[in-house]
Amino acid sequence: xxxxxxxxxxxxxxxxxxxxxxxxxxxxxxxxxxxxxxxxxxxxxxxxxxxxxxxxxxxxxxxxxxxxxxxxxxxxxxxxxxxxxxxxxxxxxxxxxxxxxxxxxxxxxxxxxxxxxxxxxxxxxxxxxxxxxxxxxxxxxxx
Numbered sequence: 001x002x003x004x005x006x007x008x009x010x011x012x013x014x015x016x017x018x019x020x021x022x023x024x025x026x027x028x029x030x031x032x033x034x035x036x037x038x039x040x041x042x043x044x045x046x047x048x049x050x051x052x053x054x055x056x057x058x059x060x061x062x063x064x065x066x067x068x069x070x071x072x073x074x075x076x077x078x079x080x081x082x083x084x085x086x087x088x089x090x091x092x093x094x095x096x097x098x099x100x101x102x103x104x105x106x107x108x109x110x111x112x113x114x115x116x117x118x119x120x121x122x123x124x125x126x127x128x129x130x131x132x133x134x135x136x137x138x139x140x141x142x143x
Contacts, residue, residue, distance in 0.1 A: 026048075
C-alpha cells in the first residue's frame with residue numbers, strides 16, 4: 001500500500017530499540033493478518049502477537065510522510081513497536097489492490113448466513129472483547 005516517504009530505513013529509524021528485527025520477523029512469518037486502507041490517508045492493520053486477539057494498528061500519513069501510528073499492544077508508548085513495524089513493512093510489499101490476507105473470509109466462504117451468525121455468537125460468548133471491536137470496526141467502516 002502506498003505510504004509516501006516509507007522505506008525500510010525510515011521504519012528502522014523510527015522503531016523502538018529491538019523492535020525492527022522482531023517486527024521484520026513478524027511480517028515475514030505472516031503475523032500481519034489484515035491490512036486495509038480505510039481512508040486516503042489512513043491504513044488499519046491487525047497483527048498477531050502474544051494475545052489471542054490481534055493488535056489493532058492505525059497508520060496515518062500525509063502526502064509526504066507517516067504522521068502518526070497507533071498500536072493497541074501494552075508496549076506501545078509512541079515509539080514504533082514490533083507490531084507497527086510489521087504492518088509498515090507489509091505496506092511496502094503490498095499494492096492497494098492486494099490485501100495482505102483474506103484468511104478469515106476464506107474460512108467462512110462455505111458457510112451460509114445463518115452459520116456465520118452462529119459462529120459469531122460462539123466467538124462472542126468465548127471472547128466478549130471481540131464484540132466491542134466489531135462494533136467499533138462497523139462504526140468506523142460499515143461493510
